[in-house]
Amino acid sequence: xxxxxxxxxxxxxxxxxxxxxxxxxxxxxxxxxxxxxxxxxxxxxxxxxxxxxxxxxxxxxxxxxxxxxxxxxxxxxxxxxxxxxxxxxxxxxxxxxxxxxxxxxxxxxxxxxxxxxxxxxxxxxxxxxxxxxxxxxxxxxxxxxxxxxxxxxxxxxxxxxxxxxxxxxxxxxxxxxxxxxxxxxxxxxxxxxxxxxxxxxxxxxxxxxxxxxxxxxxxxxxxxxxxxxxxxxxxxxxxxxxxxxxxxxxxxxxxxxxxxxxxxxxxxxxxxxxxxxxxxxxxxxxxxxxxxxxxxxxxxxxxxxxxxxxxxxxxxxxxxxxxxxxxxxxxxxxxxxxxxxxxxxxxxxxxxxxxxxxxxxxxxxxxxxxxxxxxxxxxxxxxxxxxxxxxxxxxxx
Amino acid sequence: xxxxxxxxxxxxxxxxxxxxxxxxxxxxxxxxxxxxxxxxxxxxxxxxxxxxxxxxxxxxxxxxxxxxxxxxxxxxxxxxxxxxxxxxxxxxxxxxxxxxxxxxxxxxxxxxxxxxxxxxxxxxxxxxxxxxxxxxxxxxxxxxxxxxxxxxxxxxxxxxxxxxxxxxxxxxxxxxxxxxxxxxxxxxxxxxxxxxxxxxxxxxxxxxxxxxxxxxxxxxxxxxxxxxxxxxxxxxxxxxxxxxxxxxxxxxxxxxxxxxxxxxxxxxxxxxxxxxxxxxxxxxx
Numbered sequence: 244x245x246x247x248x249x250x251x252x253x254x255x256x257x258x259x260x261x262x263x264x265x266x267x268x269x270x271x272x273x274x275x276x277x278x279x280x281x282x283x284x285x286x287x288x289x290x291x292x293x294x295x296x297x298x299x300x301x302x303x304x305x306x307x308x309x310x311x312x313x314x315x316x317x318x319x320x321x322x323x324x325x326x327x328x329x330x331x332x333x334x335x336x337x338x339x340x341x342x343x344x345x346x347x348x349x350x351x352x353x354x355x356x357x358x359x360x361x362x363x364x365x366x367x368x369x370x371x372x373x374x375x376x377x378x379x380x381x382x383x384x385x386x387x388x389x390x391x392x393x394x395x396x397x398x399x400x401x402x403x404x405x406x407x408x409x410x411x412x413x414x415x416x417x418x419x420x421x422x423x424x425x426x427x428x429x430x431x432x433x434x435x436x437x438x439x440x441x442x443x444x445x446x447x448x449x450x451x452x453x454x455x456x457x458x459x460x461x462x463x464x465x466x467x468x469x470x471x472x473x474x475x476x477x478x479x480x481x482x483x484x485x486x487x488x489x490x491x492x493x494x495x496x497x498x499x500x501x502x503x504x505x506x507x508x509x510x511x512x513x514x515x516x517x518x519x520x521x522x523x524x525x526x527x528x529x530x531x532x533x534x535x536x537x538x539x540x541x542x543x544x545x546x547x548x549x550x551x552x553x554x555x556x557x558x559x560x561x562x563x564x565x566x567x568x569x570x571x572x573x574x575x576x577x578x579x580x581x582x583x584x585x586x587x588x589x590x591x592x593x594x595x596x597x598x599x600x601x602x603x604x605x606x607x608x609x610x611x612x613x614x615x616x617x618x619x620x621x622x623x624x625x626x627x628x629x630x631x632x633x634x635x636x637x638x639x640x
Numbered sequence: 641x642x643x644x645x646x647x648x649x650x651x652x653x654x655x656x657x658x659x660x661x662x663x664x665x666x667x668x669x670x671x672x673x674x675x676x677x678x679x680x681x682x683x684x685x686x687x688x689x690x691x692x693x694x695x696x697x698x699x700x701x702x703x704x705x706x707x708x709x710x711x712x713x714x715x716x717x718x719x720x721x722x723x724x725x726x727x728x729x730x731x732x733x734x735x736x737x738x739x740x741x742x743x744x745x746x747x748x749x750x751x752x753x754x755x756x757x758x759x760x761x762x763x764x765x766x767x768x769x770x771x772x773x774x775x776x777x778x779x780x781x782x783x784x785x786x787x788x789x790x791x792x793x794x795x796x797x798x799x800x801x802x803x804x805x806x807x808x809x810x811x812x813x814x815x816x817x818x819x820x821x822x823x824x825x826x827x828x829x830x831x832x833x834x835x836x837x838x839x840x841x842x843x844x845x846x847x848x849x850x851x852x853x854x855x856x857x858x859x860x861x862x863x864x865x866x867x868x869x870x871x872x873x874x875x876x877x878x879x880x881x882x883x884x885x886x887x888x889x890x891x892x893x894x895x896x897x898x899x900x901x902x903x904x905x906x907x908x909x910x911x912x913x914x915x916x917x918x919x920x921x922x923x924x925x
Contacts, residue, residue: 422895449895453854455844456648459890480757480846508756512846
């Protein structure tokens with residue numbers, strides 16, 4: 244039997260009409276897994292964060308699937324290790340959005356990779372969720388499908404500034420950084436914010452992180468009358484030298500700054516353990532001890548992790564909690580909005596007060612930065628226990 | 641302030657001087673300016689921390705192993721990156737081959753060791769102040785090296801053979817000196833000096849893969865200041881650089897200290913292109 248050209252065209256038209264009118268999809272589509280593209284850096288120089296976050300994400304997805312998935316559909320986490328390399332992240336985006344046809348992308352988990360990947364994810368019109376801090380990564384006009392579940396760099400700096408000026412009541416501040424893009428941009432952003440709060444920036448400088456002797460810098464800060472040092476750097480060597488020099492000088496001023504101040508790498512480079520006293524780093528209220536206790540949600544989470552034999556010996560609670568929140572909020576979104584991209588974004592635009600372990604998330608159509616200012620706090624770096632820190636002195640519980 | 645300038649300045653200057661000598665020892669034997677000097681310095685710190693802190697070996701054993709690794713790397717550098725390009729030395733291919741090898745080793749170090757600075761153990765627990773090993777150990781290493789090299793070159797047959805190769809390799813070969821083996825030996829010697837610089841300076845500079853580029857550059861400055869091939873010039877240039885850098889840290893601070901160093905470096909080279917201790921070369925007309 245021959246098939247005429249007219250018959251083929253007629254058949255195609257019927258198929259197209261059926262698709263356009265929402266013709267019932269085959270039953271298999273209702274049970275096939277929901278694909279989520281996941282871009283952690285599990286190896287390479289930025290991998291410590293990625294490994295911690297990954298622990299929480301994997302646990303969340305595992306538990307959701309064990310409990311039956313989302314309306315009977317399992318979550319399939321298609322994970323691609325970016326190796327801390329933006330090029331690898333970009334290649335993985337192409338694979339996930341164009342070939343794997345994922346319903347959402349979680350990640351990249353580092354800002355450098357996210358800066359490269361976000362425009363491509365936006366171009367392919369796939370919803371994106373990430374925990375990166377660089378402010379420019381969220382822009383509802385350029386990237387209308389991108390949402391953040393972590394604070395921005397501006398919020399992080401504002402949290403530190405609030406602690407120095409409003410909690411410690413110190414007005415004379417020294418602000419320094421290394422010469423990296425992150426360091427210089429942070430100082431240039433945070434100094435005007437400090438001044439706007441009424442603080443006097445008595446010393447400001449960008450310093451070569453390789454300089455082995457920071458005594459001249461600290462002597463200048465001391466001579467300028469600084470009451471607190473605010474270093475902005477992710478270089479553990481640089482930060483530990485500041486702590487060591489302050490300790491050797493016997494200068495009893497607080498050091499307030501970025502999370503690396505409280506990292507194990509910084510601790511390993513201290514000449515004396517007591518040089519870590521009065522050092523306060525950024526952290527997050529929901530995952531900090533207040534009067535020796537974690538908030539109930541975080542405590543319940545820690546108990547759950549302990550039951551699953553997941554320890555914190557080599558990671559931090561806020562990293563694992565962030566990964567958990569990423570997994571569970573995506574599950575909530577798919578449960579309530581389905582997997583069509585437009586429906587997903589419309590739902591995410593209305594999320595209000597979502598109670599995460601790491602933070603409380605609220606998005607609006609105009610604001611895709613979901614983390615509240617009030618939950619960015621400072622912690623005592625020498626108080627690490629079970630992956631979490633004490634709130635810095637002065638905060639109310 | 642003066643104490644800090646002198647102690648840190650001389651210590652860091654001694655490390656720069658040793659890296660400068662490493663450049664010189666390789667250059668003298670081959671007329672090749674090998675960019676592996678900073679790599680050797682970086683590895684001195686990293687391998688020292690690895691052997692002593694991570695593996696728990698005694699300090700002396702750790703030091704001997706570090707020097708052995710340095711010698712081995714020197715020989716590998718000569719075989720892989722210098723020997724193949726010596727025939728076409730006028731094309732300066734050695735610049736790329738030695739630099740490529742150094743960068744490859746640096747990346748391998750970053751992958752295996754990590755990209756964060758790590759502590760180097762305090763070998764001799766005395767101090768603080770001037771007695772702290774981070775200040776006197778690099779200076780002691782520098783003094784021992786310069787005296788050792790003088791004795792080697794003046795008092796031993798192999799040292800004189802090194803000098804003969806450095807002076808005129810064609811004439812030395814005509815006299816029957818084994819040029820290739822002597823070049824390998826001098827690269828091994830340079831490897832030991834470079835790793836010794838990193839080992840003795842690592843409490844101050846930390847065990848950090850990123851030290852490679854810093855040592856490569858700041859180790860080159862004393863060679864340029866002191867004159868290519870002059871070890872005494874490298875020591876004087878290195879110590880002067882360390883003192884000036886530390887004084888600039890106190891006087892201007894921040895990134896301006898580095899700028900001040902570069903400005904002085906350029907001025908000196910403009911005034912004396914052959915270096916402070918180098919002799920002006922006659923131009924054939």
